[in-house]
Amino acid sequence: xxxxxxxxxxxxxxxxxxxxxxxxxxxxxxxxxxxxxxxxxxxxxxxxxxxxxxxxxxxxxxxxxxxxxxxxxxxxxxxxxxxxxxxxxxxxxxxxxxxxxxxxxxxxxxxxxxxxxxxxxxxxxxxxxxxxxxxxxxxxxxxxxxxxxxxxxxxxxxxxxxxxxxxxxxxxxxxxxxxxxxxxxxxxxxxxxxxxxxxxxxxxxxxxxxxxxxxxxxxxxxxxxxxxxxxxxxxxxxxxxxxxxxxxxxxxxxxxxxxxxxxxxxxxxxxxxxxxxxxxxxxxxxxxxxxxxxxxxxxxxxxxxxxxxxxxxxxxxxxxxxxxxxxxxxxxxxxxxxxxxxxxxxxxxxxxxxxxxxxxxxxxxxxxxxxxxxxxxxxxxxxxxxxxxxxxxxxxxxxxxxxxxxxxxxxxxxxxxxxxxxxxxxxxxxxxxxxxxxxxxxxxxxxxxxxxxxxxxx
Amino acid sequence: xxxxxxxxxxxxxxxxxxxxxxxxxxxxxxxxxxxxxxxxxxxxxxxxxxxxxxxxxxxxxxxxxxxxxxxxxxxxxxxxxxxxxxxxxxxxxxxxxxxxxxxxxxxxxxxxxxxxxxxxxxxxxxxxxxxxxxxxxxxxxxxxxxxxxxxxxxxxxxxxxxxxxxxxxxx
Numbered sequence: 001x002x003x004x005x006x007x008x009x010x011x012x013x014x015x016x017x018x019x020x021x022x023x024x025x026x027x028x029x030x031x032x033x034x035x036x037x038x039x040x041x042x043x044x045x046x047x048x049x050x051x052x053x054x055x056x057x058x059x060x061x062x063x064x065x066x067x068x069x070x071x072x073x074x075x076x077x078x079x080x081x082x083x084x085x086x087x088x089x090x091x092x093x094x095x096x097x098x099x100x101x102x103x104x105x106x107x108x109x110x111x112x113x114x115x116x117x118x119x120x121x122x123x124x125x126x127x128x129x130x131x132x133x134x135x136x137x138x139x140x141x142x143x144x145x146x147x148x149x150x151x152x153x154x155x156x157x158x159x160x161x162x163x164x165x166x167x168x169x170x171x172x173x174x175x176x177x178x179x180x181x182x183x184x185x186x187x188x189x190x191x192x193x194x195x196x197x198x199x200x201x202x203x204x205x206x207x208x209x210x211x212x213x214x215x216x217x218x219x220x221x222x223x224x225x226x227x228x229x230x231x232x233x234x235x236x237x238x239x240x241x242x243x244x245x246x247x248x249x250x251x252x253x254x255x256x257x258x259x260x261x262x263x264x265x266x267x268x269x270x271x272x273x274x275x276x277x278x279x280x281x282x283x284x285x286x287x288x289x290x291x292x293x294x295x296x297x298x299x300x301x302x303x304x305x306x307x308x309x310x311x312x313x314x315x316x317x318x319x320x321x322x323x324x325x326x327x328x329x330x331x332x333x334x335x336x337x338x339x340x341x342x343x344x345x346x347x348x349x350x351x352x353x354x355x356x357x358x359x360x361x362x363x364x365x366x367x368x369x370x371x372x373x374x375x376x377x378x379x380x381x382x383x384x385x386x387x388x389x390x391x392x393x394x395x396x397x398x399x400x401x402x403x404x405x406x407x408x409x410x411x412x413x414x415x416x417x418x419x420x421x422x423x424x425x426x427x428x429x430x431x432x433x434x435x436x437x438x439x440x441x442x443x444x445x446x447x448x449x450x451x452x453x454x455x456x457x458x
Numbered sequence: 459x460x461x462x463x464x465x466x467x468x469x470x471x472x473x474x475x476x477x478x479x480x481x482x483x484x485x486x487x488x489x490x491x492x493x494x495x496x497x498x499x500x501x502x503x504x505x506x507x508x509x510x511x512x513x514x515x516x517x518x519x520x521x522x523x524x525x526x527x528x529x530x531x532x533x534x535x536x537x538x539x540x541x542x543x544x545x546x547x548x549x550x551x552x553x554x555x556x557x558x559x560x561x562x563x564x565x566x567x568x569x570x571x572x573x574x575x576x577x578x579x580x581x582x583x584x585x586x587x588x589x590x591x592x593x594x595x596x597x598x599x600x601x602x603x604x605x606x607x608x609x610x611x612x613x614x615x616x617x618x619x620x621x622x623x624x625x626x627x628x629x
Contacts, residue, residue, distance in 0.1 A: 002599025072596055220566055225593070290564060358568065358597050365601070366575035373568060 003068040005359045008081035012061020013348060015089050017423055019053025020341070024419060027412035033329060035405040041105030045096045050336055051200060052092045052125060056160075058344050059208050060084060060132050062351065063153060066212060067136050070150050071143035080135040087128030094121025098171070115175050122171040126164045133157055148231050152211025155239040159203020162246065166196045184254070191253045194328075195246060201332060202271065203242050205340050206308075210238070210278055213301060216347055217282070221289035221298050227281055234277045241270025268319070272312055279309055296379045297350035300386045304346060307338025307393070330400045337415065338393045345389065345422050353377050353429040376429045385421035392418055464531065465490060468499040487511060487532070495533035501526040503573070506580045509558055553623050556588035557581055563592045563617050571598040574622065578607060581624045590617045 023046045026032055031042040064081045068074055075081070098118030101110040110117075140146065140154050170192070173185045180188065218225040227234075245267025252260035282305055286298075294302070314331035321327040353376040361370040396411035467486045469479035479500075486496055496516070498504070507530075508518050516532040523529055558577055562570035570591045575598070577587055594611065595618075602609050606625030611618060 002603070003596040004600050005597075069596055072594055219593070222564060222566060222592070291566060354568070362597070362601050363604070365572055366577075366579040370572075 003065075003072070003074065005355050005362075006065040006068070006075070006081065008085060009061045009065040010352065010355065012057050012064070012081075012085055013352065013426075015085065016054050016057035016061065017426075019049050019057065019092070021416065021420060021423070023047075023049035023054065024412055024416035028409055028416050030405065030409045034326075034400060034403045034408055038326065038329060041099045041102040044102075045099040045105075048092065048095055048099065050341075051205075052088065052095065055205050055336070055340055055344065056129075057085070057088060058348075059205065059212075060088070062212060062347075063132075063136055063208070065351075065355065066215070067139050067150075067153065070147055070153070070215060071139060073139060073143055075135055076138035076142070077135045080131045084128045084132040084135075087124050087131065091121045091124030091126075091128060094118075094124065095171075097121070102174075118171040119168070119175050122164075122168040126168050129160055129164045133161060148225075148227055148235060149211040149215040151232075151235050152207050152214070152239070155235075155243075156204050156207035156211070159199045159207065159242070159246075163196060163200040163204050166192065166199065170196065187253050187256075191256075192250075195249050195253070197328075197332065198242065198246055198249065201335050201340075203239075203246070206275075206335070207239060207242070209340055209343050210235075210275075212347065213282070213305065213343060214285075216350065217298055217301055218285060220291075220295065220350060221286065222291045223285045223289040227285070230277075231281060234274055234281060236274075237270050238274025238278060241267050241272075241274055243267070245271060268315075272315065275308065275312055279305060295350070295374075296377075296382055296386065297346050300346035300349075300390070301343060303386075303390050304339055304342035307334055307342055307390075310397075311335045311339055326403070330397060333400055334393075334397055337396070338390070341419075342390060342393065345419065346386065348426060349377065349382060349386075349422065349429075352426050356430050377425070378428070382422065382425040385418050385425065389415060389418035389422065463493065464495045464497040464533075466497040466499065470499055470501050470527070473501045483507070487514065487516070490534075493534060495531055498530045498532065500528050500530065503528050503576075504530060505558075505573075505577050507532075509580070512558075553586050553621065554584070555586065556621065557585040558587050560587065560589040562589055565592075567593075567595070568597065571595045571601070574598060574620070575601065578605075578622060578624050583624050583626045585624050587620075587622045587624070589620045589622070591620060592617055594618050595620075 026042065026046040026049070030036070032046045033040070033043045036043050064075065094117050097107070097110075098114075098116075098121050099105065100107045101114040101117055102108075107114070136153075136157060140150055140157075143150065146154060169180075170189060173180050173189055177185055179185075214227070214231075215225065217223065245264050248260045248263035248267055252258065252264055286302065311331055311334040314334050318324075318327040318331050353373055357371075357373045357376055364370055392411050392414035396408055396415065399405075399408035399411055465486060467483065469482060472479040472482070483496075483498065490496060498507075503520055503522070511518070511532050516534060519531045519533070521529045521531075558581065560573055560577055562573055565573070570589070574587065574589050574595070577589075581587060594613075599609065602622065607622050608625065609620060609622045611620055613619075
């Protein structure tokens with residue numbers, strides 16, 4: 001019984017953060033859309049640094065800690081987190097090199113075998129994801145019936161499998177065009193991309209983030225965690241809608257014009273409705289909280305949730321404008337950088353000090369004076385970085401809507417600066433807190449016994 | 459309980475200056491009129507006092523006002539939950555009746571864990587602590603096991619009820 005601090009979680013966060021900063025630097029340097037094409041090799045490399053390196057590793061790291069917390073059980077395997085991190089991070093490096101070696105990229109003249117980088121890297125990422133799926137899936141499977149956050153996570157893991165498998169299929173089809181039956185590779189590479197995005201950004205990232213946000217915000221603002229039948233219904237509509245949109249979308253790739261199109265639109269509609277209802281329910285949760293003051297994680301978690309609302313509006317706008325890919329760029333950007341990265345940054349600001357604190361003071365608690373978790377952070381110093389980050393995201397979103405490549409690069413540079421600032425605050429929370437006596441440091445009973453003699457007078 | 463029925467004693471200045479306030483507290487308790495309670499202002503939660511004054515039939519209610527700022531109300535007509543029951547303990551486990559009760563509902567994690575571990579240190583080996591938490595304190599369990607304490611957990615509508623028996627003191 002009970003949960004220990006997962007030592008690999010913080011290593012996942014470290015690799016994820018490095019990958020995130022590298023992607024932001026590439027955006028600031030003008031190597032990505034809108035300075036380069038939407039499917040330019042450099043754009044693809046940066047996108048996967050964000051999605052595989054930053055968000056996937058961030059979420060997998062968090063889930064290796066979070067799944068035991070929501071199920072009250074230890075992970076099925078203690079060794080698999082290390083294997084997953086090595087496979088996904090190693091695979092990502094090969095993938096990024098593979099994208100840069102694509103025709104039109106900066107490394108077209110890579111020595112023989114360069115074309116193998118993408119399928120090799122993709123295979124390693126798939127293998128890493130499979131190891132994580134087996135471990136987290138088994139842990140969840142033992143904890144049935146699943147709580148609401150656990151349902152979000154379980155459905156998200158299903159979409160993780162779809163995302164990486166479809167991604168690997170792309171890599172194989174691009175490397176060996178004859179591999180897939182004639183007439184299949186073309187449509188899949190063309191119309192299959194939205195499915196890869198929907199499964200990854202919508203299914204894997206967004207469902208995970210929705211479940212984790214629900215649990216963490218309820219826990220740290222002292223709001224009721226049980227969202228009742230309404231909460232279960234919202235999950236079912238959102239996850240079910242995504243599944244319908246995905247399956248119908250896949251059918252539509254091979255049989256365009258069939259009823260699949262109608263079903264896919266229905267799926268999108270359900271997903272949008274579910275997400276909107278989720279936001280209403282989270283708003284209610286904030287209203288129900290018993291802790292009035294909001295700490296950094298909850299305040300900026302709310303800003304990230306606001307970006308999820310803006311993402312919905314951007315999706316609606318893109319649907320109205322039709323199939324023009326550029327209009328989807330804004331929705332995907334808001335989802336990746338406002339909603340998911342914003343939530344990630346704000347929750348890391350709670351998770352990292354919390355785990356550091358348990359790891360460092362768990363053994364000493366009750367036996368000597370230990371600081372509080374909040375003594376490990378300096379919220380006043382961290383707040384401007386978060387405000388700056390979200391401000392820069394808004395600026396970058398405006399630059400995409402115009403579109404203005406120069407403005408986007410400037411905004412990306414600001415995002416990089418702000419994210420680095422948050423990263424510095426996270427590192428600071430890992431170092432020893434300022435233990436100024438009487439200020440923050442809390443008297444344990446040892447101190448208490450000295451001051452107010454206990455019954456045993458020891 | 460109305461404030462008029464509470465006598466206020468502020469020992470924060472004493473504690474900050476390293477002066478021992480117990481004598482003043484006990485004097486204030488002795489001077490209480492029948493039906494009167496004590497409102498104690500202190501710089502930390504005085505867990506050992508709960509037992510000491512519980513023995514005199516006073517229940518307690520603690521509120522944290524700031525980082526090093528607590529208000530604890532001790533009152534005579536204590537709600538059943540705040541006083542240690544005179545029951546026989548649990549015959550099934552053979553554990554004695556709880557020597558201390560903690561209500562950790564409304565506290566943000568990891569405060570419940572800290573409070574439980576601190577309270578356990580004030581108990582003698584074999585004594586029992588009863589605590590009500592909002593949710594299962596998952597990070598507490600390995601720590602209890604490492605310290606040799608035994609625990610039973612029961613989920614009820616009003617919270618997660620923990621009964622913890624202090625183990626023998628480790629070296």
